[in-house]
Amino acid sequence: MTRRSLRNAAAAACMALAWVVAPPTPAVWRQLAGAFVRPALLPFTWAALAEAQRSGDDAEYFARARQLLDLMPTWTDGHAVFAYRLALDERRAAADPTGADAWRRLQTALAWLESARADAGRREVELLQTMAFLPEVACRQQPALAERLAAGGGAAALADRYLAQAERLRGSPEVREQRTFLAPKLAAGLLAAGERAQALGVLATAISRSAEVRDRQLATEWATRLDEVRRWLAGDTDVDLGAVYDDPRFEPLWPHLR
Amino acid sequence: MTGLRARHPFTLTFVHCLRRALLPVLGATGASALLRTATTTPLAGLETAPGAQTPWLHLPLVVAAFACAAAAATFWPLFAARRPGRDQVERLQRGPLRGCGAALAGALLAQLVLTLPLMTGFARLLGAPATAVAHVELPVPPQPLLTATQPRLSFALGDRVLDEVRLRPAAGPPTGPWQPTHVRVHVDGAPAAAAEVTFEQSLQLVRVPLPARPLHTLELEFVSGTVPLLFPRGAVVAVEAGTRSGLWNGVRAAWIYLLPSFVALALAMLFGAAATLPTVLTAAGGLLFVGTIGGAGPADDAVRSLLRGHEVLAGRTFSACIPSLAAGSLAMIVAMLLRRRLGR
Amino acid sequence: MATAISARQLAVTFPRRGRQQAVDALRPLDLDLAPGRIVGVLGPNGSGKTTLLRVLAGLQLPTGGTATVLDQPPTARALRRRVAFQPEGPLPLDVLSAREFLAYVGAELGLPNAESDARAERWLERLDLRHTGRRWIRTFSTGMQRRLALAAALLGDPEVLLLDEPTAGLDPFGSATVMAILRERAAAGTAVLMASHQLLEVEEICDEVLVLQAGELRARGTLAALLGTDAQALVVRGLDDGAIARLGDAARRLGGEVLAVERQRQHLFALFRRLAGPRGGQP
Numbered sequence: 001m002t003r004r005s006l007r008n009a010a011a012a013a014c015m016a017l018a019w020v021v022a023p024p025t026p027a028v029w030r031q032l033a034g035a036f037v038r039p040a041l042l043p044f045t046w047a048a049l050a051e052a053q054r055s056g057d058d059a060e061y062f063a064r065a066r067q068l069l070d071l072m073p074t075w076t077d078g079h080a081v082f083a084y085r086l087a088l089d090e091r092r093a094a095a096d097p098t099g100a101d102a103w104r105r106l107q108t109a110l111a112w113l114e115s116a117r118a119d120a121g122r123r124e125v126e127l128l129q130t131m132a133f134l135p136e137v138a139c140r141q142q143p144a145l146a147e148r149l150a151a152g153g154g155a156a157a158l159a160d161r162y163l164a165q166a167e168r169l170r171g172s173p174e175v176r177e178q179r180t181f182l183a184p185k186l187a188a189g190l191l192a193a194g195e196r197a198q199a200l201g202v203l204a205t206a207i208s209r210s211a212e213v214r215d216r217q218l219a220t221e222w223a224t225r226l227d228e229v230r231r232w233l234a235g236d237t238d239v240d241l242g243a244v245y246d247d248p249r250f251e252p253l254w255p256h257l258r
Numbered sequence: 259m260t261g262l263r264a265r266h267p268f269t270l271t272f273v274h275c276l277r278r279a280l281l282p283v284l285g286a287t288g289a290s291a292l293l294r295t296a297t298t299t300p301l302a303g304l305e306t307a308p309g310a311q312t313p314w315l316h317l318p319l320v321v322a323a324f325a326c327a328a329a330a331a332t333f334w335p336l337f338a339a340r341r342p343g344r345d346q347v348e349r350l351q352r353g354p355l356r357g358c359g360a361a362l363a364g365a366l367l368a369q370l371v372l373t374l375p376l377m378t379g380f381a382r383l384l385g386a387p388a389t390a391v392a393h394v395e396l397p398v399p400p401q402p403l404l405t406a407t408q409p410r411l412s413f414a415l416g417d418r419v420l421d422e423v424r425l426r427p428a429a430g431p432p433t434g435p436w437q438p439t440h441v442r443v444h445v446d447g448a449p450a451a452a453a454e455v456t457f458e459q460s461l462q463l464v465r466v467p468l469p470a471r472p473l474h475t476l477e478l479e480f481v482s483g484t485v486p487l488l489f490p491r492g493a494v495v496a497v498e499a500g501t502r503s504g505l506w507n508g509v510r511a512a513w514i515y516l517l518p519s520f521v522a523l524a525l526a527m528l529f530g531a532a533a534t535l536p537t538v539l540t541a542a543g544g545l546l547f548v549g550t551i552g553g554a555g556p557a558d559d560a561v562r563s564l565l566r567g568h569e570v571l572a573g574r575t576f577s578a579c580i581p582s583l584a585a586g587s588l589a590m591i592v593a594m595l596l597r598r599r600l601g602r
Numbered sequence: 603m604a605t606a607i608s609a610r611q612l613a614v615t616f617p618r619r620g621r622q623q624a625v626d627a628l629r630p631l632d633l634d635l636a637p638g639r640i641v642g643v644l645g646p647n648g649s650g651k652t653t654l655l656r657v658l659a660g661l662q663l664p665t666g667g668t669a670t671v672l673d674q675p676p677t678a679r680a681l682r683r684r685v686a687f688q689p690e691g692p693l694p695l696d697v698l699s700a701r702e703f704l705a706y707v708g709a710e711l712g713l714p715n716a717e718s719d720a721r722a723e724r725w726l727e728r729l730d731l732r733h734t735g736r737r738w739i740r741t742f743s744t745g746m747q748r749r750l751a752l753a754a755a756l757l758g759d760p761e762v763l764l765l766d767e768p769t770a771g772l773d774p775f776g777s778a779t780v781m782a783i784l785r786e787r788a789a790a791g792t793a794v795l796m797a798s799h800q801l802l803e804v805e806e807i808c809d810e811v812l813v814l815q816a817g818e819l820r821a822r823g824t825l826a827a828l829l830g831t832d833a834q835a836l837v838v839r840g841l842d843d844g845a846i847a848r849l850g851d852a853a854r855r856l857g858g859e860v861l862a863v864e865r866q867r868q869h870l871f872a873l874f875r876r877l878a879g880p881r882g883g884q885p
Contacts, residue, residue, distance in 0.1 A: 041313075044551055048312065051553075053461055054426070055492060056309050056566070063310030070297060086304075090458055108303030115299060263702060263719075265709035274697060335694040343694025345661050346754070349687055350710040352679070 038071050045071060062086055073119035080130045083109040083116075087138050099144030106138050106145065125175065128166035132159040132178075136185075154189030156182055156252075173214055180209045181249070183226060188252035196233065203230040229253055267334065267357035271364030274333045276371060279325030283372045286321035287380060290314045294384075308385030309566040315381055316561060320550050322372040323519045327542050330365030330523060331535065334358065337526045338535040354594040358527040365523060366516045373515055377564060378508035386508075387567035389501035394418070394572055395492050396476070402489040404441065405433070409480035413494055415445075415473040421499040422467045423450075423476060428493070429460035430486035439483030446474050454481055470499050492574070502569055510570040514560040517582040518549025524589035531596065555582045606672060606762050606793030607635035607658060613666030614653050614817075627653040630667055631819040633812070635793045637761065640784060642804035643797040645814035651797035652690065654814070655764045658795065659687035671762055683711045686755035690766040693747050693754075696740035700731050700750050703739060704757060711758040718757070725753035729779060744771030752780060756787070763787060765796040769803055781807050833861060 049064040056064075065082040072078060087102075087109035096102055113131045120127045135155035139146035149155055163179045183206030190199040207226045213219035225244055232239045233256070241257055244250045264270045294314040335341035336348060336356050351357040382388070396413040404411050404427070423443070438458040443450040443466050455464045476494070480487075522542040530538055549555040556578035563570045614628040628650045635641050643651045656662040657669060660676035669676055671685050695703055701722060708718025726732045729749040739747065748771055755763060763784070769777040777800070784794055785807055798804050804811060805825060813821040813828075821828055841849065850860045 044313075044553070047553055048310070051562070052310065055495075057307070057463065059305035059307035060309040060566070062304055063307035066299070066301065066304070067310065067313070070299065091462055104303055108301060111303065112301055115301065263705045263715075265705045265715070265718075267706075270695070270698070270702075270706060333695065333697065341694065342692035342696070343689070345656065345659070345689045346687070346751075347694045349659055349661060350682065350707060352682075352710070 034071065034073075042068075042071060058089070069116070073116070074121060074123075076116060076120050076123045076127045076130075079113055079116035080127070083112040083130075084134060084137075086112065087134055088141055090141060096142065097144060099142050099146075099148050102138060102142040102145040103148050106135060109134060125166045125170045125172070128162045128169070129175070129178070132162035132166070135159060150189070150192050153186065153193050153195065156185035156189045160186050173212065176209060177213055180206050180213060180222070184229070184250050185252045187229070188256060191233075191253075191256040200230060200233060203233070225250060229257065232257055267351070267360040268364040268367075271330050271333055271361040272368050273364075275326040275329040275365045275368035278329035279322055279368060279372055282325045283318055283322045283376075286318040287376065290317040290380075291383070293317075306385060308387070309562060311384040311565050312558070312561050314384055315376065315565065316551055316558075318376050318380065319373060319515055319557075319561070320546070322369050322376070323515065323546050323550060324543065326365045326369040326372070327519050327522050327526075327546060328539060329368075330361055331526055331538055331542060334361035337361070337523070337530040338538040339530060339532055340534055354598060355527065355590065356597065358530070358593070359590065362520070362523045362527065366519060369516055369519055370512055373512040374509065377512040377515070378505050381508055381511075381564055382504070384565060386504060386565045388504045390504050390507035390564075390567055390569045391421070391501055392498040392569040392572035393424075393563075394496045394498065395574060396423075396494045396496055398489055398491055398494070402493070403430075404439075404478055404480050404487040404489065405430075406480060411478045411489060413476040413478075415476055415496060417472045417474060418496060419470055419472055419499045420468045421470070421497045422465050424495040424497060425455065425457075425464045425466065425478070425489075426461055426493050426495075427457060427487035427489045429457060429462075430488055432484040433486060434484040437482065437484045439485040439487055440481040441487070442479040442481050444477040444479060445469070447477075450476075457483075457485060457487055498569075498572075504567070507564055507570050511560040511564040514570065514575060514579060515550070515557050517579060517586070518546050518555055518557050520586040521549060521555075521582050521589070522546050524586040524593070528589045528593040528596070531593075549582070555579075604636065605634045606637045606639075607633060607669070607795060609633040609658075609667065609669040611667035612654075612657065612664050612669050614650075614657060614662060615665045626817045628657070628664075629816075629818045631812075633669075633822075635762075635795055637791045637793050638788050639809045640788045640794040640796070640807055642808035642811040643795065643814060644799075644801070644804060644811055645797075645820075648816075649814040650817040651814055652766055653817075655687065655689075655766050655795065655797055659685065659764050661687070683758040684760055685762040685764065686758060686760035687764045688751045688755040688766060688768060690770060693739050693751055697738050699736045700726060700734045700739065700742075700753075703750065704754060707754045707757050713758065721757055721759075722753070725756055728783070729753050730776075745773055745776050748772055749776060749780070752783070756783070761792055763792055763794045763796075765794065765798075767798055768796055769798065769800050777803060 045064070045068045049061070049068055052061040052064040062082065062085075065078075069075060069078050069082065087106045089105065092101055092105075110131055113127060113134075117124050117127055135149065135158040139149060139155045146155065149158070152158075160179060160182055163175060163182065167175045167179060183202055187199040187202045190196075190202060203226050207223050207230065210219050210223035210226065213222060225247060228239050228241060228244055229250065232241060244257065245254060264273050291314070294311070331337040334347075334357065335344040336351075336358050348356055353359065396415070399411055399413070401408065402411060425441075425443075429439075438456050440454045440456050442454050445468055450466055450468055455466060457464065476496075478489075522545040525545065526538045526542050529541070533541070550557045552558075556575045559575040559578055560570050563575055610632055611630040612628060612633065613626070613630045616625040616627055618624040631654075633654075643654060645651050653662060657664050658671055658676050660671075660678070660681065663677070671678075671681055674681055676685075693703065695706065698706065701719075704722035704726070705715075705718060708722065709715070711718075713721070723732070726734075729752060731746060731749055731753065734742065734746070739750065742750065748768065752765075752768055755765070765784075768784075769780050772780065781803060784796070788794055796804075796808075808825065810822070810824055811828065812819060838846075838849070846863060850863065853860055
């Protein structure tokens with residue numbers, strides 16, 4: 001056996017071993033192909049995106065954005081920017097009195113971000129937080145959309161769902177605090193949907209989680225306010241709601257406290 | 259078979275290029291269709307945009323251009339220095355370009371034959387509309403800024419019958435607290451749209467339907483707002499009424515796609531007296547890349563217009579053809595003069 | 603027309619390029635070649651043989667002196683068909699078949715298609731290339747390519763043939779065929795100027811030779827004159843050594859000088875032709 005054939009045999013054995021230890025998946029192949037294709041195509045994809053913005057229509061612009069992000073699937077900020085642009089198109093709000101178009105665009109944008117989660121890696125939590133706040137921003141821009149979402153607990157219910165997923169992925173204090181501070185909006189949405197019991201449950205959970213808020217003074221204050229609301233909603237009309245009415249964070253609940 | 263045998267540099271190069279490029283182009287077309295399906299992640303709710311399908315049409319087109327140009331440059335010995343048998347061909351050839359012009363034409367015809375089905379058939383599969391509409395960029399006035407201090411801008415419509423006009427101004431920094439700018443559109447002195455149009459952000463597209471009769475002037479009147487609007491070239495596009503054949507549009511796009519190859523081979527003809535084949539191929543490849551995918555020149559515009567359903571030669575594509583034509587023709591003339599000066 | 607090729611003080615100097623010094627590829631030389639004559643150009647590599655042929659073919663402008671071919675400057679368009687040039691090296695357009703290549707040459711020489719194809723078939727037959735069918739030229743052996751190059755040169759029935767290494771890479775039969783064709787062409791009045799390293803072949807068919815060295819003409823003339831010999835050989839058979847000695851004595855008595863007595867050797871080509879090959883009967 002010559003030295004050359006020994007070398008070849010050793011190389012083949014290493015390849016086989018590598019295949020067994022870390023079998024290549026379609027994702028790995030995609031990643032490998034992307035590494036070669038990306039540098040060659042990115043400049044032209046960016047140019048095509050700019051051209052679509054300059055002379056194409058919305059559909060072409062977002063299709064180009066998708067092509068760009070197909071080349072850079074892990075760029076979560078990019079996904080967020082284009083999904084937000086898709087959902088928050090002010091130009092179309094005026095021509096959409098029923099909010100149907102806004103609702104369709106919001107669903108598409110959320111589906112876009114949902115599809116980006118697979119490649120987000122460590123930034124999946126940030127992507128879920130981005131998804132959580134998109135419905136609320138869209139509702140502010142298009143009130144008709146808020147009415148459409150009201151039956152399901154409003155934008156806050158959607159936000160809480162995504163934050164809950166984020167919390168399950170990584171229970172960081174930030175995410176937990178976000179859910180705690182979302183409680184007034186979520187409770188207001190549930191009250192608007194006629195789900196009083198659920199709203200009380202949300203408030204009770206938030207009160208108990210207030211203890212985890214890192215700012216101790218804020219934690220105490222927040223728990224007190226939430227408890228005042230909970231008691232009032234539970235039938236204790238002697239509760240003084242002055243501080244609640246003074247706090248704009250509780251504004252969504254004000255209509256339900258009269 | 260006597261009469262059918264290719265004997266002239268034009269037919270010889272045409273047949274050779276066709277033979278060499280046919281399989282690569284078929285392969286690239288198949289690969290393009292497969293890759294498009296495999297790599298595009300569909301998203302329910304997003305409208306399809308044929309205008310964004312340009313990469314998949316470019317792929318086989320670029321392969322056709324590269325294959326034909328490379329086949330011609332390697333086949334005809336006078337496209338590069340120190341090629342085997344160059345003396346023999348140079349001595350046999352008549353004409354100031356020693357057959358290079360005929361070889362170039364043969365290569366371009368082969369490319370056209372391969373490109374036509376792609377532009378007319380494959381483009382339709384990628385979503386190109388069956389009909390084309392002329393989109394004409396209106397010439398802009400000298401100071402195309404619409405503000406409270408310069409409240410009117412006029413554009414000549416040239417007696418065209420138009421379907422609509424598309425406004426896409428760039429927004430400047432607000433002159434006061436931000437207020438969207440409202441603009442009233444007049445056509446031939448009469449209001450065109452029932453309501454005013456509003457611009458809130460830069461490059462916002464607003465479509466204004468127009469009456470179907472010959473129109474002379476379009477006037478934009480600033481009504482209110484704090485966002486100055488700049489209308490550079492391409493910001494006001496008139497969409498003509500009536501449609502044209504999409505097939506014919508594809509044919510025109512195919513012709514335009516020949517221009518990068520024309521420039522590349524014309525320059526090969528010029529530098530071929532001194533540069534060897536690897537240099538010529540590298541330079542021609544670079545030129546083709548820049549002229550097609552790179553977007554320098556009219557080819558990219560033509561493909562985009564075709565897929566968008568815009569009439570190919572109506573917009574800026576026509577003017578973009580002129581530098582390519584001029585560069586190629588100039589290279590050929592200089593090559594001709596140089597050969598004459600050098601004797602042979 | 604007294605001469606087919608005439609050159610006076612013909613010189614070619616390649617100018618200095620970068621670090622390379624100027625090169626005198628051809629120092630001033632005079633040359634006359636009459637119709638029907640075959641002249642061989644000999645010399646080592648780089649001696650200026652190809653440059654001389656390229657100048658006469660109109661592919662290289664001389665930097666000094668003058669040359670005329672068939673009473674016209676070598677670059678004259680009218681000479682394209684009357685003067686054929688067979689350069690050395692591989693053929694161009696090597697993805698064509700032999701017939702396609704000859705059809706192209708014929709068309710460029712202005713031959714009608716039918717006549718061009720008929721002549722092509724004739725030369726392909728004569729040069730043993732008929733069997734090549736649709737094979738690309740690039741798949742041909744060197745010898746086949748040389749033979750096809752000669753066919754292309756002969757297609758226009760030229761009055762002057764300029765050949766650069768016409769038999770390089772040919773087998774002995776191919777060489778013999780080429781030599782026979784050149785002799786026939788010369789007999790028909792074609793002037794042939796051929797550069798070659800094949801001294802035996804040059805000796806066999808050339809009426810005159812030019813010897814170049816470093817671009818300079820070192821010798822010119824008929825072989826007899828250049829070799830400077832008037833010796834004649836008497837070839838006999840059937841005599842023993844004593845009879846040979848007596849024959850030598852008789853020669854001396856008649857005033858001659860016996861230069862050598864040796865046994866005649868079989869010529870290698872004759873042996874080769876006898877032993878090797880189905881085409882041995884060809885010239």
